Amino acid sequence: MFENLPKYLAGARIGIKSDIAYRMDWVLFVAFQIVSPFVMIFVWNAIYAHTGVTTIGGFRLYELYAYFFVIGAAAGLSSLQLQGAMEAEIQSGSIAVSFTRPLGYVAQLVSGDLSGKLFAMAIVSVPILIIVTLVLGLHMSAALVLLFALELAIGYVIATLIGFIIGSLSVFFTDIGGFAAVVESVALLLGGAIVPFTMFPQLLVSIVSVLPFQFMFYVPAATFVGAISLSDAVGTFTVALVWILVLYVCAALLWNRARRSINAVGV
Amino acid sequence: MGAAVISAYDVSKSFRVYDVGTGKGVLGAFKRRYYSKQALRGVSFDIGEGEIVALLGENGAGKSTLIKTLTGIIYPDRGTVSVLGMEPHAERVGLMKRIGVVFGAHPQLYPSLPPIDTFNYMRVMFGIPQKDFDRRLDYFLGIMNLRDVYRRQVRLLSLGERMKCNVVASLLHMPKVVIMDEPLIGVDAVSAFALRKALLDMRERHRTTFLISTHITADVELLAERVLLIDDGRLLFNGSKDQLKRMFGNKKQLRLQFGGRPAVNLAKYGKVLEQKENFARIEIDAKAEKSRRVLGLLADKDLLNYSVTDPGLGYILGKLYSRSRRSRSGK
Numbered sequence: 001m002f003e004n005l006p007k008y009l010a011g012a013r014i015g016i017k018s019d020i021a022y023r024m025d026w027v028l029f030v031a032f033q034i035v036s037p038f039v040m041i042f043v044w045n046a047i048y049a050h051t052g053v054t055t056i057g058g059f060r061l062y063e064l065y066a067y068f069f070v071i072g073a074a075a076g077l078s079s080l081q082l083q084g085a086m087e088a089e090i091q092s093g094s095i096a097v098s099f100t101r102p103l104g105y106v107a108q109l110v111s112g113d114l115s116g117k118l119f120a121m122a123i124v125s126v127p128i129l130i131i132v133t134l135v136l137g138l139h140m141s142a143a144l145v146l147l148f149a150l151e152l153a154i155g156y157v158i159a160t161l162i163g164f165i166i167g168s169l170s171v172f173f174t175d176i177g178g179f180a181a182v183v184e185s186v187a188l189l190l191g192g193a194i195v196p197f198t199m200f201p202q203l204l205v206s207i208v209s210v211l212p213f214q215f216m217f218y219v220p221a222a223t224f225v226g227a228i229s230l231s232d233a234v235g236t237f238t239v240a241l242v243w244i245l246v247l248y249v250c251a252a253l254l255w256n257r258a259r260r261s262i263n264a265v266g267v
Numbered sequence: 268m269g270a271a272v273i274s275a276y277d278v279s280k281s282f283r284v285y286d287v288g289t290g291k292g293v294l295g296a297f298k299r300r301y302y303s304k305q306a307l308r309g310v311s312f313d314i315g316e317g318e319i320v321a322l323l324g325e326n327g328a329g330k331s332t333l334i335k336t337l338t339g340i341i342y343p344d345r346g347t348v349s350v351l352g353m354e355p356h357a358e359r360v361g362l363m364k365r366i367g368v369v370f371g372a373h374p375q376l377y378p379s380l381p382p383i384d385t386f387n388y389m390r391v392m393f394g395i396p397q398k399d400f401d402r403r404l405d406y407f408l409g410i411m412n413l414r415d416v417y418r419r420q421v422r423l424l425s426l427g428e429r430m431k432c433n434v435v436a437s438l439l440h441m442p443k444v445v446i447m448d449e450p451l452i453g454v455d456a457v458s459a460f461a462l463r464k465a466l467l468d469m470r471e472r473h474r475t476t477f478l479i480s481t482h483i484t485a486d487v488e489l490l491a492e493r494v495l496l497i498d499d500g501r502l503l504f505n506g507s508k509d510q511l512k513r514m515f516g517n518k519k520q521l522r523l524q525f526g527g528r529p530a531v532n533l534a535k536y537g538k539v540l541e542q543k544e545n546f547a548r549i550e551i552d553a554k555a556e557k558s559r560r561v562l563g564l565l566a567d568k569d570l571l572n573y574s575v576t577d578p579g580l581g582y583i584l585g586k587l588y589s590r591s592r593r594s595r596s597g598k
Contacts, residue, residue: 010391014377014384021379021420097375099340100437101392102363260342263282263335 007103012115019116030124033076037068040194044068057199062136063225064196069132070221071193073125077117077152078159078216080187083180085109086167091174095262106255110160117156129224139226147233151220154240158212161247162187168251171258192218196227209236212243271313271349272444272476273337278346279500280307280332306332308500309346314478314493317470321491322480325588329500330480334448337478338368351444364393367442371449374433376421382432383417386439393440400439407435410461426453434462438469445469447479451486459483463490484580496584498591512577515586517553521561522546524572536564550578 020026041064048054048061059067086109089095098105133140166183170176188194191213197205208214219236222228281303288298306329314320324330335341336348339355339362348355353362376385390400408414411431416424424432434450445466451459467490469475478495479486487494487508494511496504504511521537523529525545533539537551555561556575565573 006391010388014380014388017384018377018379092373094373096335096338096340096370097373099359100338100363100368100370100375102360103392104360263280263332263341 082163083167273314317474324497367437369447
């Protein structure tokens with residue numbers, strides 16, 4: 001594992017360099033993460049003003065402001081992206097090049113994905129979250145920050161497993177843009193990226209709270225703004241671990257089949 | 268020839284492919300006819316240490332499938348493959364440390380970055396000591412005329428320049444075995460010549476083994492000693508370049524330019540391939556080139572100019588392919 005660390009770091013370096021090769025595009029990508037929460041904030045301002053209530057689904061308005069900024073940061077890590085990279089490689093046949101490197105394919109794929117996301121996290125999301133915390137006067141503690149980081153990591157693992165499963169399907173279906181769009185929409189909605197799911201009807205809440213999508217968005221965001229207690233947050237970990245296990249087994253079985261079916265024929 | 272470093276035994280592979288319906292309307296694209304395409308049919312061969320072997324075959328013959336099987340990308344349906352004693356698809360990571368692979372169709376360079384970034388990535392990826400890296404890179408950039416371009420964004424390079432950098436990236440770690448799938452697409456003659464020289468030099472010094480799939484006959488003429496010829500998934504020929512040439516008799520072509528209509532009966536000397544007003548092309552037995560009879564013809568007072576040429580490899584391959592196609596269609 002650690003003997004390959006320099007290779008992963010070199011891969012991360014060249015991946016990030018490649019990402020930021022077009023500076024204007026990258027700046028706009030960063031700007032998107034700042035602008036997009038404001039869209040949600042305007043919508044919720046209107047809702048709170050119109051209904052005249054002070055809390056909806058346990059959230060006060062300023063907590064929702066913070067909530068959507070954290071969603072933006074979490075989305076930087078937990079949006080489904082791995083399948084796009086796999087689909088592109090499988091469709092174009094350039095997966096053959098990845099196979100010529102003396103590193104496992106999945107390790108190359110995940111390290112490339114993670115390094116780019118961590119880089120963006122470090123230079124965009126972390127400063128945004130610090131500013132949001134200071135401006136809104138949120139209560140932070142070392143325990144809370146640690147828990148938040150752990151939850152982001154769990155969200156990333158789940159998103160990566162889901163992305164990997166969809167990406168593996170590309171071996172059989174070639175174009176999986178449609179699959180990804182469906183799963184992504186469901187994940188955003190049921191994960192609480194559009195509406196905190198505590199605002200859903202009770203039946204839906206009980207369904208969503210046993211699904212994996214909440215860990216990608218809702219759980220870290222709600223923890224950060226203090227909408228769920230530390231002990232409740234820890235309580236969700238059992239569900240998360242079960243899902244990680246299930247998704248991992250599915251991903252491994254599927255990839256084992258997909259790997260044998262890769263033929264890169266004609267490309 | 269040393270011990271076999273690349274070997275294939277009875278390798279077969281088929282794919283499920285489909286044709287898309289063709290109609291006037293767009294909905295025709297929904298119709299599919301699936302069938303199985305047999306890409307390799309029981310291919311067996313050995314390649315020894317230090318050999319340079321050309322892999323030839325028409326488009327769609329199975330060359331790339333064979334190369335992807337040898338490099339562990341594809342699992343064979345049947346048969347066994349071994350490179351440096353390893354089973355490529357099972358021991359891919361370990362194997363890749365010791366071999367170099369070039370896919371002309373899939374450049375490994377990062378398009379948004381200059382080639383030097385990819386080279387440096389390879390340095391870390393293969394654990395090449397900095398001193399060796401600098402020396403080898405300098406050597407390759409020099410012989411391939413890349414010094415002016417290796418710091419320029421890949422997207423801005425010409426096809427040939429990209430191809431050359433692509434090859435360099437795969438050779439920097441001095442692999443024991445190099446497997447290349449059409450590595451010289453778009454490379455100019457001077458650079459291609461320099462690269463071939465470099466490969467021969469690598470073989471001389473390190474006993475590097477090369478398997479090169481190519482459509483460029485000069486690669487075969489100047490580089491390879493042995494030819495593997497694949498046709499419709501079968502190994503049609505496995506032998507030396509000279510054996511290949513002798514398969515259709517050892518013939519040479521005589522091109523003759525006369526001052527006027529030739530007075531001699533050319534059919535006497537060999538098979539007349541072409542005859543115009545004062546020009547003729549005849550095929551003679553190679554052994555007869557210096558026979559008294561042919562020399563007599565060349566001394567003819569009406570003959571202004573002549574040349575003797577070997578039949579090109581392209582000509583021989585063309586004959587082989589068409590013969591094989593005829594036997595396949597049962598005629």
